[in-house]
Every structure is written in C-alpha cells, then in structure tokens.
Amino acid sequence: MGERVATRDAYGNALLKLAEINPNVVVLDADLSKSTKTTAFSKKYPERFFQMGIAEADMMATAGGLATAGKIPFASTFAIFATGRAYDQVRNTIGYSGLNVKIAATHAGITVGDDGGSHQSIEDIALMRVIPGMTILNPADATETEKLVLAAAEYESPVYIRLGREPMPGVFGEDYQPVIGKAVRLREGNAATIIATGIMVERALLAADILNQKGTTVRVVNVHTIKPLDAAEVIKAAWDTGAIVTAEEHSTIGGLGSAVAEVVVQNRPVPMEFIGIKDRFGQSGKPTELLTEYGMDPEHIVAAVEKVIGRKNS
Amino acid sequence: MLTQEQLQELTEKARQMRGHIIRMLAAAKSGHPGGSLSSVELLAYLYFHKMNIDPDHPKMPDRDRFVLSKGHAAPVLYAALAERGYFDKSHLTSLRKFKSIIQGHPDMKRTPGVDISSGSLGQGLSVGNGMALAAKLDKKNYRVYVLMGDGELEEGQVWEAAMTSVHYKLDNLTAFVDYNHLQIDGTIEEVKSLYDVPGRFRAFGWHVIEIDGHSFEALDKAVAEAEATKGRPTMVILNTCKGKGCSFMENQAGWHGMAPKPEEAALALKELGFDA
Known part of the structure; x- marks a missing residue:
C-alpha cells in the first residue's frame, strides 16, 4: 500500500501527462479548478483550458460542441453538479449525440465530509448509468485513477469518471494496468465474493483480512468500470462462491449493487447484500465518522459477508 | 450584395422549402409548422448562399457549422438539407416515422448534415460556443451559426452561454433569434415577457443587429456585418x-x-404556388 493520495489529485497529474501525449485534450472547469485539481493544467496549457464560471449546464454543452470538432474535452466539476445540475445537458447533448466528452466529477460520495449533504453526491452513478452509451469509471486509488484517465482519453465514448476529495491509501502498484470494462480479481476465496468500487475497494480488502483471520476466505473483485459492467466476472463470482456482497460509496439504489444484482438474477441467482448509503442524504462530519454512520466500515462489510454466507447455507 | 439572380434563386429555394415543410408535416400528422416557416429565409440564405459546406462530405472538418438550437423547427432544417442534396427528398415524407433518418427533433447520428442533436431548448448556443472555441484553438476560419427561438430565451442556460460567447470574444460565431413573438401557451409577452431582447444582449456585450428576418438583402447585410465585427459575437x-x-x-x-x-395542406400548397 502506497501513500495516501486523493483521486482528484491523481486526476490533475494525469491531465498533465495527457496534455503531452494528446494535443486534442482540452479541459473545462466551472470555477472549481483549485478543488478539481485542474489548475496545474490551466497554468501550463492556458490556451487549452476553458474557465466556464459557475455555469455547469453551459460547460457540459460547450464540451459537447468542442467534441464535435474533434477535441477530447475533460469537463470538471463536483459530482453533485456534473450529474444533477447539468443532467439534461449530459443526457441530451453529450449522451444522445454520443459525443466523446469526459466528465471528471470530483467530490463524489459522503467522504466530501464537512460540506454536508447538499454537496455529497450519493446518486451520480445511478443518474449516469441510465444514460445509454455512457461509460462509468470509479477508480479505487491514485494509481488506478491516473491510468484510467489516460485510458479514457483513448476510449471513444462519453465517459463519466468518479473521483473523491479525501486522500485514500494506495491499493495498486505502478505496474498495475486496468483495462476499461474489465473487473480485477484482487483476492481469492470461496465463501463469498465482495464486489467493490472506488474507495470501498481498500475497505473490502481490509474486510477480507478480518474474515481470513476468522477462517473465512472471500474473493474480492474490483469493479473500476461500472458501465459497461464485466458481467462475465460477476457471473463467475456467483457460480464460484455462491454469495455476493457489493460495496460502494453511493446509494444502494441504482449504483454498483443494482448493476451487479441485475446480472446475477438473470444468470445465476445467489444471495446478495449491499453495502452503501441506504436511501438517506449525507450530512456534515469527518469522512471517517460518516463512513461509520452510514455502515461502510470494514466491520460492516464483514457482517454483511457473514449474513450472506448464512443465507447461502440455509 | 445579392444579385437579382441570386435573390430570385433564394426566393425560389424558400418557396420549395416551405412546400417541403407543409408536405412533410401533413405526412407526419404531427410536428411544428409555425417556427419552421418563420425560419425559412435564414436557412435558405445560409444553406444556399453563405455556408461553406459540402453535401458529399457532411463531416468536412473545415465546414461552417449550423446549430438549430430550437430543435422543434427540425422540418425547416430537413427541408434545407434535402434541397441541398444531403439526402434524397423522398425521405421527407418519413418525418417522425419509425426508423426514419429524420427524427422528430434533430439527431446528428441519423441525419447527414446535422451538426448537433437538439430538442431540449437552451443548449445550442453553448454547443456553438464549443465549436467556435475549437475553431479558434485550431486556427481555422470556419464560422458557426446558431438559431434560437424567442421563447427559448426563457431558458437560463441561454444567458450562461451568452456570457461565454462574449468572455471568449467569439467573433467567429453569429447567433440568431427567431423573434416571432409566439410560443406554445400564447404570446411571449403573455407567457413570460422578454421585454427588451436586443437590449439584453447588448448589456451582455454582444454586437446586436435587428432586421426583417424574411428579407434576404437584410440577412446578407447583417451576416456580412457580423463577419466584419471583431472581438465579440454578433446577435x-x-x-x-x-x-x-x-x-x-x-x-x-x-x-x-x-x-x-x-x-x-392542400390550401397552403396552393397559396405557395404548388399544384397539389
């Protein structure tokens, strides 16, 4: 495990690398560049950076226009505004037209912390998932973020990239290479599978360690691409381990858990449990306090695994 | 200046386009005639006189762009595109029908020559800004034309976009408002008054020109003035x-x-000088 880095910082670094590789990459921001970490890009490549002011709807449709002319726009703002405030622009201009826009949404989930529920996006994955043709990436750490951002630029599709504010422990080494659409098996085990995304991947691994100490081995699968979901890996988990727990920093309505359940019930129904936010808004607090309050600590995952194993065996 | 010959040609194109609009809407049994007919001269002027376009290469990188922000006026765009040769005129009677290449509102993935999908109002000026920014970045001299409805100006995003066009000095973009004073629920003044439309855009920093939108001479003069106006966009x-x-x-x-x-439809076509 590496040092603690926020995925938003990794995004900012990835943009600098991308700028060198691909001259078509441009960046837009809506008066949050210090927070979304696009400032370094804006300083080094001012002509390729478009400050759009506090106007997210305008930003998304402008990004669409840039994409029609062959640019690869990265439109950056907080997840709550990218998907809520500008939903219609993302849906009708970017999604319906199938434009090659990358929506880089930082400050996703409850780990936004102090700002409170108005700024904590718990529904963005659900909103993006129902748009036909939208690709959704939710990296687990800084390394995965950097590599997925680079991959997204080469991936001809509207892409939603979900990023966090809070520094998180590293999960992957430098030689790790994620492939869009391909889930990554991180641990082997046979009692159940934990399918996790984003910051919950590290927590799933901690849960697996606790379970291991108790004599239970679980498979852990990292789903960095929520759409298109790696259905084959999900079905394999159902066949091989017979029970699944999903873990996401998002509402359990419409996110990773729902996506996995849709695949499981159609192919190999097995008992499932869902770790995530249970139909509640967020609130102010420290990220660690909130993760505990909303039932997203490794201990909660352990309890969910034990529960689902109990149902599998009943 | 348009020659008499050009004027006659454009007038005839406008008449043909109006005929297409009436016939395609009658065949579709639904759609938006009012705001299609009010924009005919602008589209005839752009598609048959002004824009650097090639129907055989609809995606030509250096082409001028047209954004129909008031997407419900799709029939006027389809009439122009068909008449210009982007697709066969026989498609026009398939408007709004299952599997048609001409959808109820513009769909760039299905219709050759449509530069951006539209239909949800208020987004086209932002899209046009994006195209104009790309042109500046690539040091290309293509121009971007955006047509908005007057009722559409009630959408807040229009004003976000109006700020962007001025902030980025997009003098390669010319926008138009089809100021016909009517929207679905009544007159603009009744529904949500816009008061001083030109004054609003002037206050936002635009170069504003007011003309008779059915006069080709006026359109030609205004578009030339827009092209000559540097450092800011023209409305x-x-x-x-x-x-x-x-x-x-x-x-x-x-x-x-x-x-x-x-x-x-038969009466309308007769008024336009068509036989049936």
Missing part, C-alpha cells in the same frame, strides 16, 4: 412572422405544434 434579431407564407397559420400560436390536415 441578429430576426423580426419574423410565425407561420410565414401560409395565410391561416401566420401569427397564430395554435400552429406552433400542430400539423395541417390534408385539406389545410
């Missing part, structure tokens, strides 16, 4: 008549989104 307010060219539709809000019945 051309087109004073128009909703339903123009069809006596019983002119200035009637009811004809915003209602297709003519066969006998009404």
Whole structure:
C-alpha cells in the first residue's frame, strides 16, 4: 500500500501527462479548478483550458460542441453538479449525440465530509448509468485513477469518471494496468465474493483480512468500470462462491449493487447484500465518522459477508 | 450584395422549402409548422448562399457549422438539407416515422448534415460556443451559426452561454433569434415577457443587429456585418412572422405544434404556388 493520495489529485497529474501525449485534450472547469485539481493544467496549457464560471449546464454543452470538432474535452466539476445540475445537458447533448466528452466529477460520495449533504453526491452513478452509451469509471486509488484517465482519453465514448476529495491509501502498484470494462480479481476465496468500487475497494480488502483471520476466505473483485459492467466476472463470482456482497460509496439504489444484482438474477441467482448509503442524504462530519454512520466500515462489510454466507447455507 | 439572380434563386429555394415543410408535416400528422416557416429565409440564405459546406462530405472538418438550437423547427432544417442534396427528398415524407433518418427533433447520428442533436431548448448556443472555441484553438476560419427561438430565451442556460460567447470574444460565431413573438401557451409577452431582447444582449456585450428576418438583402447585410465585427459575437434579431407564407397559420400560436390536415395542406400548397 502506497501513500495516501486523493483521486482528484491523481486526476490533475494525469491531465498533465495527457496534455503531452494528446494535443486534442482540452479541459473545462466551472470555477472549481483549485478543488478539481485542474489548475496545474490551466497554468501550463492556458490556451487549452476553458474557465466556464459557475455555469455547469453551459460547460457540459460547450464540451459537447468542442467534441464535435474533434477535441477530447475533460469537463470538471463536483459530482453533485456534473450529474444533477447539468443532467439534461449530459443526457441530451453529450449522451444522445454520443459525443466523446469526459466528465471528471470530483467530490463524489459522503467522504466530501464537512460540506454536508447538499454537496455529497450519493446518486451520480445511478443518474449516469441510465444514460445509454455512457461509460462509468470509479477508480479505487491514485494509481488506478491516473491510468484510467489516460485510458479514457483513448476510449471513444462519453465517459463519466468518479473521483473523491479525501486522500485514500494506495491499493495498486505502478505496474498495475486496468483495462476499461474489465473487473480485477484482487483476492481469492470461496465463501463469498465482495464486489467493490472506488474507495470501498481498500475497505473490502481490509474486510477480507478480518474474515481470513476468522477462517473465512472471500474473493474480492474490483469493479473500476461500472458501465459497461464485466458481467462475465460477476457471473463467475456467483457460480464460484455462491454469495455476493457489493460495496460502494453511493446509494444502494441504482449504483454498483443494482448493476451487479441485475446480472446475477438473470444468470445465476445467489444471495446478495449491499453495502452503501441506504436511501438517506449525507450530512456534515469527518469522512471517517460518516463512513461509520452510514455502515461502510470494514466491520460492516464483514457482517454483511457473514449474513450472506448464512443465507447461502440455509 | 445579392444579385437579382441570386435573390430570385433564394426566393425560389424558400418557396420549395416551405412546400417541403407543409408536405412533410401533413405526412407526419404531427410536428411544428409555425417556427419552421418563420425560419425559412435564414436557412435558405445560409444553406444556399453563405455556408461553406459540402453535401458529399457532411463531416468536412473545415465546414461552417449550423446549430438549430430550437430543435422543434427540425422540418425547416430537413427541408434545407434535402434541397441541398444531403439526402434524397423522398425521405421527407418519413418525418417522425419509425426508423426514419429524420427524427422528430434533430439527431446528428441519423441525419447527414446535422451538426448537433437538439430538442431540449437552451443548449445550442453553448454547443456553438464549443465549436467556435475549437475553431479558434485550431486556427481555422470556419464560422458557426446558431438559431434560437424567442421563447427559448426563457431558458437560463441561454444567458450562461451568452456570457461565454462574449468572455471568449467569439467573433467567429453569429447567433440568431427567431423573434416571432409566439410560443406554445400564447404570446411571449403573455407567457413570460422578454421585454427588451436586443437590449439584453447588448448589456451582455454582444454586437446586436435587428432586421426583417424574411428579407434576404437584410440577412446578407447583417451576416456580412457580423463577419466584419471583431472581438465579440454578433446577435441578429430576426423580426419574423410565425407561420410565414401560409395565410391561416401566420401569427397564430395554435400552429406552433400542430400539423395541417390534408385539406389545410392542400390550401397552403396552393397559396405557395404548388399544384397539389
């Protein structure tokens, strides 16, 4: 495990690398560049950076226009505004037209912390998932973020990239290479599978360690691409381990858990449990306090695994 | 300056386009005649005189772009594209039908020559800004034309975009407002008054020109003035008549989104000088 880095910082670094590789990459921001970490890009490549002011709807449709002319726009703002405030622009201009826009949404989930529920996006994955043709990436750490951002630029599709504010422990080494659409098996085990995304991947691994100490081995699968979901890996988990727990920093309505359940019930129904936010808004607090309050600590995952194993065996 | 010959040609193109609009809407049995007919002269002027385009290469990188932000006026765009040769005119009667290449609202993935999908109002000026920014970045001299409805100006995003066009000095973009004073629920003044439309855009920093939107000479002069205006975008307010060219539709809000019945279509076509 590496040092603690926020995925938003990794995004900012990835943009600098991308700028060198691909001259078509441009960046837009809506008066949050210090927070979304696009400032370094804006300083080094001012002509390729478009400050759009506090106007997210305008930003998304402008990004669409840039994409029609062959640019690869990265439109950056907080997840709550990218998907809520500008939903219609993302849906009708970017999604319906199938434009090659990358929506880089930082400050996703409850780990936004102090700002409170108005700024904590718990529904963005659900909103993006129902748009036909939208690709959704939710990296687990800084390394995965950097590599997925680079991959997204080469991936001809509207892409939603979900990023966090809070520094998180590293999960992957430098030689790790994620492939869009391909889930990554991180641990082997046979009692159940934990399918996790984003910051919950590290927590799933901690849960697996606790379970291991108790004599239970679980498979852990990292789903960095929520759409298109790696259905084959999900079905394999159902066949091989017979029970699944999903873990996401998002509402359990419409996110990773729902996506996995849709695949499981159609192919190999097995008992499932869902770790995530249970139909509640967020609130102010420290990220660690909130993760505990909303039932997203490794201990909660352990309890969910034990529960689902109990149902599998009943 | 347009020559007499050019004027005659454009007038005839406009007449043909109006005929297409009436026939395709009658065949579709739904759609938006009023705001299609009020924009005919602008699209005839752009597609048959002004824009650098090639129907054989609809995606030509250096082409001029047209954004129909008021996407419900799709019939006027389809009439222009078909008449210009982007697709066969036989497609026009398939408007709004299953598997048609011409959808109820513009769909760039299905219709050759459509530069951006539209339909949800208020987004086209932002899209046009994006195209104009790309042109500046690539040091290309293509121009971007955006047509908005007057009722569409009630959408807040229009004003976000109006700020962007000025902030980035997008003098390669020319926008138009089809100011026909009517929207679905009544007159603009009744529904949500815009008061001083040109004054609003002037206050936002635009170069504003007000013209008779049905006059080719006025359009030609305004577009030339827009092209000569450096350092800021130009807004051309087109004073128009909703339903123009069809006596019983002119200035009637009811004809915003209602297709003519066969006998009404026949009457409209007769007025336009077509046989049937």
